[in-house]
Amino acid sequence: MKLTRAGRDRQPDQAGGTMVTTVGPPSDRGLVDFGDGLVPARRHRNGDRSLGGWVADTAHADPDAHVAENVLVFGNARVFGSCHLLDQARVFDFARVSAGSIISGHAEVSGSATVAAASIAERAVVTGQGRVQGAIVRGEAWVIDNASITNGAVLQDQAMAKGRAFVTDHAVVTGQAIVDGTVQGDVLVLDGHVEADEHIDPRP
Secondary structure, three states, X not given: OOXXXXXXXXXXXXXXXXXXXXXXXXXXXXXXXXXXXXXXXXXXXXXXXXXXXXXEOOOEEOOOOEEOOOOEEOOOOEEOOOOEEOOOOEEOOOOEXXXXXXXXXXXXXXXXXXXXXXXXXXXXXXXXXXXXEOOEEOOOOXXXXXXXXXXXXXXXXXXXXXXXXXXXXXXXXXXXXXXXXXXXXXXXXXXXXXXXXXXXXXXX
């Protein structure tokens, strides 16, 4: 990833864990290559007046969002309200993050995914039409396709929710589990595969 600005001086900078080349004096605007060529972008100004990460002009982060220095928001991504984007998180494509969500570590939210009142942490990925609301996705877990993780559920380790998976009501999916079906209630799924037509619910 490279960043260029008008000017004569060159100095190293960091963004998203990769080396960025800056040209000229410090600025809150520049041209940034997020992976598909240079695009206009700006550094997000946080509520404490600190200079945050890069937000492409085609993307948006509300003024009350906290965007840490090494975070990248690009494509047509939108960050609404007082969310916290920390560490080296990335939000891109048509992703939507809202309702005080926390995206941290090397986590990515992309595609047309929506994240609301949720925590996406470590190296987790939420993409496709995935939806995470009031839940936690962490470790190296993936939420893809039209999968939904909601209402206190946890997807962690190397687990994957795909297809039309629905994990909800404080269920925990962990290990290398793959969920296509429904996991609901006070249940732990460790490894294994919950098929699309399965419905795991410990309640009578």
